[in-house]
Amino acid sequence: MSTAFFCVLKIVTDISDYYGRLCLKSRFDSAEDAKIQVLPPFDKQGHCYRCGQKNHADLPNGEFFCTVCLQMGRNSSLACFHWAKEPAADARNGQSWLTWQGTLTGKQQQVASEIIESIDSGQDRLVWAVTGAGKTEMIFPAINHALKQGKRVAMVSPRIDVILELAPRLRSAFSDLDLLLLYGDTPEKYHYTKLVLATTHQLLKFKEAFDLLIIDEVDSFPFRGDPMLAFAAEKAKKPQSSTIYLTATPTAQLIKEYRQKQLPASFLPLRFHGHLLPVLTFTRIGDWHKQLTKGRLPKKLVDQILLYAGSGQRFLLFLPRVKDLAPVLKAISKITDIKGLAVHAADPQRKEKVQQMRDKSVQFLVTTTILERGVTFPGIDVLILGADDEIFSTNAIVQIAGRVGRNNDRQTGLVLAFIEEQTRALKAAAAQIVFMNQKGQAQRDGQ
Template sequence: MEELWGRKVLLDEIHSAVVEQQAIRQLPTMQEEKQHVRCLRCGQFHLKRAVRLPNQHYFCPDCLQLSRVSSDQCFYHLPEPFPTKRAVFFGWEGTLTTGQQTVSDELLASVQHFESRMIWAVTGAGKTEMLFQSIHYSLEAGYRIAVASPRVDVCLELFPRIQAVFPEESSILLHGKMEEPYRYTKLVVCTTHQLLRFYEAFDVLIIDEVDAFPFVNNAMLDYGAKQAVKPQSSLIYLTATPTKGLLSLTKQNQLQTSILPARYHRRQLPVPKTKWCPNWRQKVQEGHCPRQLMRLTKELIKNNDVLIFCPSIHLMERLEEILRKKFPETTLAAVHSQDPARLEKVMAMRKKAYRILLTSTILERGVTFDGISVIVFGANHDVFATAALVQIAGRVDRRKTYTAGEVWFLHNGLTTAIKSAIKQIKKMNLLAKERGLLDEV
């Protein structure tokens, strides 16, 4: 029966023997209206005539990736058990900075009072470490807690870090490609899509990178997150680049917010520099390397490895061919979301196997490399929104050891996104200085 606690799943997603238990609740899958039908797994509305099946029932096309749900089925559910206090081993021996401790304490207070909160912390601020105190409190209180992220990569990185701090706690990692069968645990790390299978399960739900695709502006995933928590619970949002919606809630005093404008190593965020690069797209398409990119890469590679962000996979692949000829003695590679060797290449970059790594926006967040500088090639392209540029700039100088890494935006026209990203980074540096959170380099 444990596998149904706090879950809302279809018959083919559970063991058939469990269904025979009398206490199990059956919940409807669809809510019918005159012309529309609403899926009660993902919350989306559809015209009846558009989603009618031959048997006159209805299905939901929006959450098909989780398996098809139709109106002739039902969800199986058992309420989450009442919390029971217990002792939980806490295996973290690190220390927080003054800024981190303040945020950690504010987060704990929100969890204790079942309040929602946004943690607005700059990239590389050590957000994960600031969660440990609240996770420990929650587990000892008998609460069920989930840490969710829109991206599998982030979940894969978070899970072992959290496991290491709570080594005696049963935990599970849930994502679309997992091979391990589902089992009940008090501590869950999952993608935000997996929240659609939970119902009033969590006392505390922490969503990392709420501004990231596919969670941002996604009504389905927002619905899933809100139905996954108990009526009395804490919903915590983590971000380095908050959305307008979250900022609006903060201004209206509808969402408590903690701001951490400095990294743990007490150095200011690297402020991106801009460089005019005319006809960058045309030159690459014609098989030429723009002079500005060539000179800048040669200069930066003297001190650090170089991460070059490209606005499209096609352009990145052309640029890779060009740079291999220009840098014949230099180890380099290119990676994107559809690359079957993506994880291996990222790991190789971490191990210093490459001096230059070209990438799509897939590496804009959730990864840390030692000793790198960053170039955003074609920074004025539409794909580089303000949040993306702030996140990309945040790849530099994340470690304790200072490496003088630089961030460069190569463009042929300053966009609002470029200006806003630089303005936001400078604003955080100023706020950090005012709070006494920075040391001179």
């Protein structure tokens, strides 16, 4: 039998590498240990055991494979999964793993305590925290609480950018603990650890692995609305476990579950420095696409950029589509010589360009929604050209606005949306910011 029709992963010699991990094998491979279970590639209805979907492509001799999770290695009718159940948790005698020396605000500590209560009661929880609220630091006590009980923890996010930014912060906060970082091009070789940081796609390779699953930016693409990733997240949890949903912009489904009292929620409407969110400012312009075909930008945008050229103020300029980036950057170069770069999701130099902005080597980035979340540039303003385009959802607008005012040195800033007309998404985004600011003001007033 040819081995061309199945994907064989590395030979695992440590039984712990099988704990909660779906290891793809040939169906002719025998288990290396009596504790290892051999699981079928598909259920009786034809659903893929790894991703839960039912989209097949044919192979010779009547065999077939799953086309949906192919990027994780080809799961075919010639394959199987080797998996082992993790033994009962081995607690560390209550000793703390947390090496972070920072402190939480009173409200942050309250939310952290509520998360810990959910862990102890085996409940899920929504943490609705505004951008810049310090939600990563808030989660440290909860992770530590679970680890002290010998539990296994995964913190995941749909976007690689978010994971790469979280990695050094988690490693610093838990410096005595082995942290495994998993994403598509990760250089790390898989091995069992108590703390895993990964993209949500990596959850496809787990089954009943985690006592605590923390999903950061749960509303973002590609997790939002993807049944495969929702299946993966549910499958990766142990039967008795908790999921903590972290977001500044909850999905309609999460809000519905909260309102129907099916999902407890914690609110943090103030940023770590105690200031309210910057509100949206709308500026009407004409047909900017038409002007751009002539190599020009709307006058109101030109005036704003020239102000920045004179003051040195750093900024992000968001555009609806990748095809607009180069023409806009060229048009800016005609009116000022300030340094800026264009960056988008498929840009091979994306990481380097983002780092240049962090290092203040450039004054601005022209970008798409890829930078709507997961990255922080201190002291910036935000401009959104064509904010009324359908590509900018309510959540995207709120997240983009949240790039501003995130540090102590500059706690406010400008969020300027250039539009031809108002849209439902823009109105909803403005309303959501006002809603959280009202909660934040009430909190500041001690109500």
